[in-house]
Amino acid sequence: MIAAPGLWRRVWKNKAVVVGGALLLLIVFIALAAPWIAPYDPYGQDLANRNVPPFWYEQGSWLHPLGTDPLGRDYMSRLFYGARISLLIGISVAIISGLIGTTMGMLAGYFGGKTDMLVSFMVTTRLSMPVILVALATVALVGGSLWVVIMVLGLLKWDRFAVVMRSATQQVRSLDYVAAAQAAGASTARVLLGEVLPNVMPHLIVVATLEAASAILLEAALSFLGLGVQPPLPSWGLMISEAKSYMFFSFWLIALPGAALAILIFAINLAGDGLRDLLAPEGRA
């Protein structure tokens, strides 16, 4: 199904996927290669060189191409390492919430009846609690760290997976090959994993990309408020928060991590929207 003939040509013709994908690959490369391409140690402070502006400013220099932060840490290095945090958050949260939401959605869509009612009720309940507020409260109670943020967001953001997987499974459930597998005596787990899952995979991929983007934004907001990833980790949201009081004189201190976040989210959303057109066009809103 995935390797349909002409798929690559269709991918190539879909500008959103090409542009978004290319940007995303670039950011993934930066994140993976950070130890080799970052000019400095992202934690190394140089108090003699604080708030050095980027090279395009008059006082800027090529020694620190994107300047330094209020503690004299090289900004380019911190931005490069920050990509690791954002991507780690996006991927981990999408995996955790994806596992929870997909399991719930597939069970609801496959069995229907009471199971479906229970899952729908859980989704409705979850949706009525504001994510950011519950996440903030939980982080405040448990203490902020990268893994706490990942776990909290992972346990909160399964709702869209459940909703989409439920309706996708409902559509697939009554198809001939599922009935054939049931008739052949396959166990429920086998039917779900072997027959249903591969066929709802396109929907899963699309939801996963969009949820990863939303998780990255939420982490940035939590870290910005001081209740997410803790210093000295170079989370982009945290970097904006740390530079907030300097923004009037050193605007680039907030502009660079802000732009980095916007480019990453833009790339993921663009690729996700494009993938939706390619893989699951009937699901378009």
Next chain:
Amino acid sequence: MGGYILKRLGLAIAVALAVSMIAFLLLRLSGDPAIAIAGEGARSEDIELIRKTYGFDRPLPVQYVEWLGRTLRGDFGESIYFKTAAAPLIFAKLETTMVLGLLSLAFALAISIPLGVMAAVYRNSWIDRLCLALAVLGQALPNFFFALLLIMLFSISLRWLPVSGSGTWQHFVMPTIALGYYAAPAFMRLIRAGMIEVLEADYIRTARAKGLPAGKVIFKHALRNAVVPVVALAAVQLGFLLGGSVVIETIFALDGLGYLAYQSITFKDFPVMQSIVLLLSVIYVVLTLASDIANAWLDPRIRVA
């Protein structure tokens, strides 16, 4: 219709109860409230005394039922930080947040309706693509970062608006834009999709064939029908906006429920924190209930489902 409303009401009450249980457990399971109230460096006798006074030593279900009973009677407990009753504190801030939420909603609709209509009328043209690009870009910009950009522009460069605080209408301008622009893309997509569908309907062709001016056809005949699903989304989005107010109100130090929520979280003021989570969730439940009923009224097909 009556049966549908009753069924939907029952679901809303069940959801509200489930939310109350989660709000209750969230705080009870994540740490010892007695230690939190006693503060750092408290002696173990003091903690034990607090545990007894507040009844933390009794079984959880008993504590939950008692807490729920008090909450329903409007007693939200005592604020640990502000040392006053939590309920009046919270309800005093509710108005600001409601005003902000409604203003943001109005702002989002004010930009998304014209853009959505234009994108649909000039479908696949550069106007359509520009609107789509705006929507995608809008969703990519973190709202707290956008808020800081607004401060740089309106407060620092132009000196038109106060950086933070509350009290005058000027204090609401930037928070409204920062919160509202985030809800706009969803409306725009919905209006665009709805308009495209409606513009292809027979009665629009008839209206056009009668020789009615294009503007009249679009706004009087088409938009009126395309806007129906927007009503449902508006209620849901208002709920999201109230949640999002935590970040925006904190940045602008706008003295509403969101800012109070942030303060209560940083001060570990559990009763206030818990009550705000519960209150915002219940408001969301009521909003979705209202939107479902409004939808059933507007579209009779839903009632049977």
